[in-house]
Amino acid sequence: MVREKNVMKRELIRRVLASESERENVSVAGWVRTRRDAKGFSFLEVNDGSCLGSLQVVVDEGIPGSEDLKRMLTGSSVSLVGELVASPAKGQTWEMRATTITLVGEAPEDYPLQKKRHSAEFMREIAHLRPRANLYGAIFRVRSQLTQAVHRFFAERDFVNVHTPILTASDCEGAGEMFRVTTHDPMKGGGKPEDDFFEKAAYLTVSGQLEGETFACALSNIYTFGPTFRAENSNTSRHAAEFWMIEPEIAFCDLEGDMELAEDFVRAMVREVVEEMPEDFALFANFVDKGLRERLQQVLEQPFVRVSYTDAVEILEKSGATFQYPVAWGENLQSEHERYLTEKHFKAPVTVFNYPKTIKPFYMRQNDDDRTVAAMDLLVPGIGELIGGSQREERYDRLKAKMDEEGLSEGYDWYLELRKFGSVPHAGFGLGFERLIMFVTGVGNIRDVIPFPRTPGNCDF
Amino acid sequence: MVREKNVMKRELIRRVLASESERENVSVAGWVRTRRDAKGFSFLEVNDGSCLGSLQVVVDEGIPGSEDLKRMLTGSSVSLVGELVASPAKGQTWEMRATTITLVGEAPEDYPLQKKRHSAEFMREIAHLRPRANLYGAIFRVRSQLTQAVHRFFAERDFVNVHTPILTASDCEGAGEMFRVTTHDPMKGGGKPEDDFFEKAAYLTVSGQLEGETFACALSNIYTFGPTFRAENSNTSRHAAEFWMIEPEIAFCDLEGDMELAEDFVRAMVREVVEEMPEDFALFANFVDKGLRERLQQVLEQPFVRVSYTDAVEILEKSGATFQYPVAWGENLQSEHERYLTEKHFKAPVTVFNYPKTIKPFYMRQNDDDRTVAAMDLLVPGIGELIGGSQREERYDRLKAKMDEEGLSEGYDWYLELRKFGSVPHAGFGLGFERLIMFVTGVGNIRDVIPFPRTPGNCDF
Numbered sequence: 069m070v071r072e073k074n075v076m077k078r079e080l081i082r083r084v085l086a087s088e089s090e091r092e093n094v095s096v097a098g099w100v101r102t103r104r105d106a107k108g109f110s111f112l113e114v115n116d117g118s119c120l121g122s123l124q125v126v127v128d129e130g131i132p133g134s135e136d137l138k139r140m141l142t143g144s145s146v147s148l149v150g151e152l153v154a155s156p157a158k159g160q161t162w163e164m165r166a167t168t169i170t171l172v173g174e175a176p177e178d179y180p181l182q183k184k185r186h187s188a189e190f191m192r193e194i195a196h197l198r199p200r201a202n203l204y205g206a207i208f209r210v211r212s213q214l215t216q217a218v219h220r221f222f223a224e225r226d227f228v229n230v231h232t233p234i235l236t237a238s239d240c241e242g243a244g245e246m247f248r249v250t251t252h253d254p255m256k257g258g259g260k261p262e263d264d265f266f267e268k269a270a271y272l273t274v275s276g277q278l279e280g281e282t283f284a285c286a287l288s289n290i291y292t293f294g295p296t297f298r299a300e301n302s303n304t305s306r307h308a309a310e311f312w313m314i315e316p317e318i319a320f321c322d323l324e325g326d327m328e329l330a331e332d333f334v335r336a337m338v339r340e341v342v343e344e345m346p347e348d349f350a351l352f353a354n355f356v357d358k359g360l361r362e363r364l365q366q367v368l369e370q371p372f373v374r375v376s377y378t379d380a381v382e383i384l385e386k387s388g389a390t391f392q393y394p395v396a397w398g399e400n401l402q403s404e405h406e407r408y409l410t411e412k413h414f415k416a417p418v419t420v421f422n423y424p425k426t427i428k429p430f431y432m433r434q435n436d437d438d439r440t441v442a443a444m445d446l447l448v449p450g451i452g453e454l455i456g457g458s459q460r461e462e463r464y465d466r467l468k469a470k471m472d473e474e475g476l477s478e479g480y481d482w483y484l485e486l487r488k489f490g491s492v493p494h495a496g497f498g499l500g501f502e503r504l505i506m507f508v509t510g511v512g513n514i515r516d517v518i519p520f521p522r523t524p525g526n527c528d529f
Numbered sequence: 530m531v532r533e534k535n536v537m538k539r540e541l542i543r544r545v546l547a548s549e550s551e552r553e554n555v556s557v558a559g560w561v562r563t564r565r566d567a568k569g570f571s572f573l574e575v576n577d578g579s580c581l582g583s584l585q586v587v588v589d590e591g592i593p594g595s596e597d598l599k600r601m602l603t604g605s606s607v608s609l610v611g612e613l614v615a616s617p618a619k620g621q622t623w624e625m626r627a628t629t630i631t632l633v634g635e636a637p638e639d640y641p642l643q644k645k646r647h648s649a650e651f652m653r654e655i656a657h658l659r660p661r662a663n664l665y666g667a668i669f670r671v672r673s674q675l676t677q678a679v680h681r682f683f684a685e686r687d688f689v690n691v692h693t694p695i696l697t698a699s700d701c702e703g704a705g706e707m708f709r710v711t712t713h714d715p716m717k718g719g720g721k722p723e724d725d726f727f728e729k730a731a732y733l734t735v736s737g738q739l740e741g742e743t744f745a746c747a748l749s750n751i752y753t754f755g756p757t758f759r760a761e762n763s764n765t766s767r768h769a770a771e772f773w774m775i776e777p778e779i780a781f782c783d784l785e786g787d788m789e790l791a792e793d794f795v796r797a798m799v800r801e802v803v804e805e806m807p808e809d810f811a812l813f814a815n816f817v818d819k820g821l822r823e824r825l826q827q828v829l830e831q832p833f834v835r836v837s838y839t840d841a842v843e844i845l846e847k848s849g850a851t852f853q854y855p856v857a858w859g860e861n862l863q864s865e866h867e868r869y870l871t872e873k874h875f876k877a878p879v880t881v882f883n884y885p886k887t888i889k890p891f892y893m894r895q896n897d898d899d900r901t902v903a904a905m906d907l908l909v910p911g912i913g914e915l916i917g918g919s920q921r922e923e924r925y926d927r928l929k930a931k932m933d934e935e936g937l938s939e940g941y942d943w944y945l946e947l948r949k950f951g952s953v954p955h956a957g958f959g960l961g962f963e964r965l966i967m968f969v970t971g972v973g974n975i976r977d978v979i980p981f982p983r984t985p986g987n988c989d990f
Contacts, residue, residue, distance in 0.1 A: 078781050080687050080749060080750070082687060097780075097953070099747075100951075116749045116780075117689075118687055118749050118750070143950050143951045144951045145951035145952065145953045147781065172781075172951075172952070172953055173923070173952035173953055174951070175950045176949070176950075179950050181950075195743075195943075196740075196944075196946065196947065197747070197950065199743070199747035205747065208748065209689060209748070212689040215692075216680050216681075216684045216690060219677045219680045220677075220680075223677045226541050226543060226544070226579055228578075228669065229672075229673040229676045229677060230673070230980055231672070231676075231773060231979070231980060232981070233980070233981045233983060233988075234771055235771050235983045235988055238990070247696075247710050247726070248711050248712065248714070248715065249708050249710055249733065250708070250709050251708060251709065251760050252715035253709070253715070254709065254711045254715050254717075254720030255718065255719065255722075256715075257716065257718015257719060258716065258718060259715030259716055260716065261716075264715070265760055265762070265770065266985070266986060267985075268988065270988050272710065279657075279980065279981060282657040282658070282660070282990075283660055285661075286660035287579065288559070288577045288578045288579050294755070294756065295692070295755065295756065297695075297696075299712050301726070309696065309726065310694060310695055310696050319558075320539050320608065462634070482656075482657040482989075485657065486657065488636075489637075489640050489641075489658065490560045490561075490604045490606035490633075490636045490640075491606065491633070491634030492558070492633055493633070518692070519691055519693060519694070519740065519744065520740055522696045524727070525726075525728040526727065527696055527697065527698045527727035527729065528698065529694070529697075529699070
């Protein structure tokens with residue numbers, strides 16, 4: 069019973085380390101990172117994942133529970149009561165002098181997370197344990213804090229969160245890359261769509277935008293934040309089959325307002341990590357990516373540049389730089405082009421706007437020049453495109469013609485009806501959440517910022 | 530160009546109605562709910578979805594744009610500039626005297642949302658328009674505010690949000706009810722799992738709990754909030770194929786701590802709606818469910834009761850009440866039993882704990898009596914079970930034996946390993962978000978609290 073009480077009444081180490089004065093009778097619990105034995109006492113580094121830092125604990129021989137000290141190996145769980153005292157050691161304010169220690173759960177000597185460098189590949193194989201390592205703990209704390217910051221950002225601006233559907237019978241960006249969802253057995257064959265659960269073919273969503281527009285055309289300012297899926301068979305460091313997207317949509321808004329919101333959003337997210345999470349951020353800046361701090365400071369301090377696609381192409385053409393892909397008006401900007409613009413030419417985040425209509429989807433608003441649409445991409449150093457958005461075509465006739473041209477009108481009556489019943493100018497953007505995390509942490513592989521990443525051939529845990 | 534400026538610089542009506550004094554040059558935009566013409570002027574009710582209330586606008590004949598007044602039918606979109614003045618009308622503080630009005634998008638006379646009562650069934654058919662109606666606007670504002678409140682609640686308590694995977698090859702609660710996810714064509718047949726996208730059979734998750742436990746055993750306090758799926762072919766007012774779940778998981782926590790968190794959570798969510806959203810809440814309390822206010826006040830004011838399953842069964846057996854399903858120790862409590870306990874017997878929210886082990890899943894912690902497990906269900910009036918949770922079995926041998934018994938060990942090595950490497954007592958619960966929304970709004974059908982509900986045969990929009 070004593071053990072239960074000790075275990076259950078613990079304080080998070082994050083709170084303990086933020087104490088303002090010495091205190092008695094402090095209870096903590098966590099996992100042993102290391103143990104060093106000295107004459108008559110031992111040092112334990114105990115971490116509970118609530119923050120990067122571990123609590124250093126001095127355990128004198130003879131205190132209750134100290135008879136188990138030898139079994140408190142790396143990875144084992146312990147609970148402790150003790151006195152919080154100023155630490156004589158460098159680099160930490162507080163340490164604990166234990167009065168009671170309890171071994172809660174042992175870890176064997178072959179515990180996989182011994183104190184040494186492990187490859188990222190190995191860590192992916194033990195994705196159920198890797199958040200116990202410093203780097204991954206920091207990554208997933210950042211992921212969480214940004215998740216909460218996303219909701220705060222939009223709540224402060226009166227945006228309504230909408231849970232757009234994950235299961236969908238429609239496809240916004242090209243059916244080839246969608247996962248099929250079924251209660252039929254794919255082995256068997258003969259599984260007719262009309263006999264399936266939804267009585268038609270159903271897929272996993274690639275974007276909540278179209279449904280989000282319906283809510284913007286009712287509640288004014290909305291945003292989605294949920295998982296989206298691509299069945300793309302590409303094994304790169306930037307693609308995952310399952311990832312989270314943030315998609316705001318604003319009624320009575322044009323491309324200008326859309327760009328403003330996107331820029332404010334990026335700045336707020338960067339600020340959240342740099343200013344509100346200094347300990348975790350320092351880990352990334354010091355050990356993951358030496359250029360990170362400067363790059364993010366640039367985002368916080370530099371005004372964002374805006375340049376039209378046409379001007380951007382001219383800059384690239386005149387740059388004298390050698391690119392793998394050719395630069396030509398009417399072609400997509402490649403990552404190398406985007407990075408040249410933001411990293412070399414402007415040395416600041418850049419929003420490129422008014423793209424050729426031929427390379428953008430049907431729903432973007434046609435500009436009067438008849439060549440471009442009111443699209444925008446926000447580019448940041450180190451990543452390239454972070455955000456893509458547009459003003460939406462709100463004119464029924466134009467949208468209908470475009471959808472007919474692309475063979476999309478069937479099944480999209482509801483989308484067209486938004487333009488029939490009190491249509492309004494509106495705009496929005498989409499942002500891959502993982503790309504944002506990679507940008508603010510400097511972590512280079514998407515598999516390392518997703519708790520249990522799904523890629524071709526990988527659906528473990 | 531004037532039009533563009535008017536449209537884009539609008540203030541939300543929610544903010545305008547909260548003004549502290551009369552103001553000039555106020556810009557708003559929204560959709561016309563009604564228009565009444567008088568001699569020399571018209572009244573418009575304009576709503577932008579930012580709040581339940583509409584802004585009453587007086588439009589004098591002759592102001593710029595007033596020539597379009599006759600075309601400003603219900604459902605059309607307008608933008609306005611004007612003076613905010615004290616309203617002589619009852620029930621509203623402010624009205625606007627327009628100085629300019631712009632018809633942005635017309636709505637034809639057959640706009641489906643005319644001012645009259647529509648059936649819930651009809652509204653589901655126009656799910657892309659129904660958030661423009663008062664009731665659905667209020668429901669989806671509540672859904673949003675609760676979403677944001679969930680994140681605030683856990684952030685304040687140092688819980689880390691975890692995006693557990695939606696795609697999974699494992700199954701926590703019974704494979705029969707899972708959707709299959711595939712890139713094979715179910716019509717064709719011969720689609721071998723090893724040739725599929727993930728090189729094995731993949732499904733949509735029914736719960737993030739098991740993966741959540743891995744993160745709790747690293748970061749201490751975590752929660753998930755995401756979509757989950759059931760391929761159950763049941764057409765009831767409480768089942769949907771896609772719904773959102775909240776699943777906290779706490780390391781170094783027993784059933785007691787779990788119950789405390791669950792009770793705090795329910796109280797916080799109820800408070801959020803009753804106290805922070807008085808206007809929307811009044812709509813539900815006055816027009817949807819006359820008993821709602823009293824029921825929720827009970828939650829805020831009454832202490833939550835805790836009773837063991839064994840005692841609960843005894844209460845039911847002795848109650849003298851007639852139930853459709855028999856009451857017997859070892860059987861599940863049915864909704865009628867749960868509602869009897871919370872509505873009739875205790876007249877308060879009730880947490881029932883320590884259920885027979887035979888009716889609960891493998892991962893729940895076995896109690897010393899060898900008959901029960903450390904499970905709990907939180908019951909509320911009007912709904913029955915709102916939350917289900919448990920302390921998890923942290924003892925390797927017990928868990929392994931149980932999993933072997935149920936034929937589950939294969940593929941769950943990672944889950945068992947949490948009990949090998951520094952195992953800790955931990956506990957958590959799950960809560961269907963839609964059920965919470967139904968509880969706080971009194972809305973009786975789950976289809977009406979999900980933006981685009983998915984049920985057997987229904988996957989529209």
